[in-house]
Amino acid sequence: MAHVLIAEARFYDDLNDQLLDGVRAAIEEAGHSHETVTVPGALELPATVAMAAETGRYDAYVAVGVVIRGETYHFEIVAGESARGLLALTMDGLAIGNGILTVENRDQAEVRANPAKKDKGGEAAKAALALLALKEKFAA
Ligand SMILES: Nc1c(NC[C@H](O)[C@H](O)[C@H](O)CO)[nH]c(=O)[nH]c1=O
Numbered sequence: 001m002a003h004v005l006i007a008e009a010r011f012y013d014d015l016n017d018q019l020l021d022g023v024r025a026a027i028e029e030a031g032h033s034h035e036t037v038t039v040p041g042a043l044e045l046p047a048t049v050a051m052a053a054e055t056g057r058y059d060a061y062v063a064v065g066v067v068i069r070g071e072t073y074h075f076e077i078v079a080g081e082s083a084r085g086l087l088a089l090t091m092d093g094l095a096i097g098n099g100i101l102t103v104e105n106r107d108q109a110e111v112r113a114n115p116a117k118k119d120k121g122g123e124a125a126k127a128a129l130a131l132l133a134l135k136e137k138f139a140a
């Protein structure tokens, strides 16, 4: 059984709750355990995963958050840099699923957060577990 860290950036409570429902359902359906930590925003997620990886306690990671475009360039920074940071960690060999929604408006976020609709949380969890399975295959 793998132990998965769910790292959530809690910027929109209702949307995160739905994303987390999808993440947890996917992990539990696959027979694994999980725990969740919370940070303020998506820009904190790469560092959160990096710090967690240092502990050696986790087999895989799912990063969850919601970034909705506002009036300024900040969307590009938050959306782009959180993704870049997570991808850099993945390229270092961590099994990470990126469940950070980067969307134009709340309607788009709601459809993607909802486990009964696009279930991007569950999708990210499955991606992390797929990478973990690949790591185990290559290590065998
Ligand atoms: N606007 C959103 C943010 N912004 C906050 C940053 O992620 C970060 O916490 C801050 O810059 C301090 O380092 N975060 C989200 O997750 N979603 C947003 O829509």
Ligand SMILES: CC(=O)[C@@H](O)COP(=O)(O)O
Residues within 6 Å of the ligand: 067, 068, 069, 070, 071, 072, 073, 074, 075, 078
């Ligand atoms: C994604 C963001 O950073 C955004 O929510 C911030 O809004 P604004 O660009 O209007 O300050």
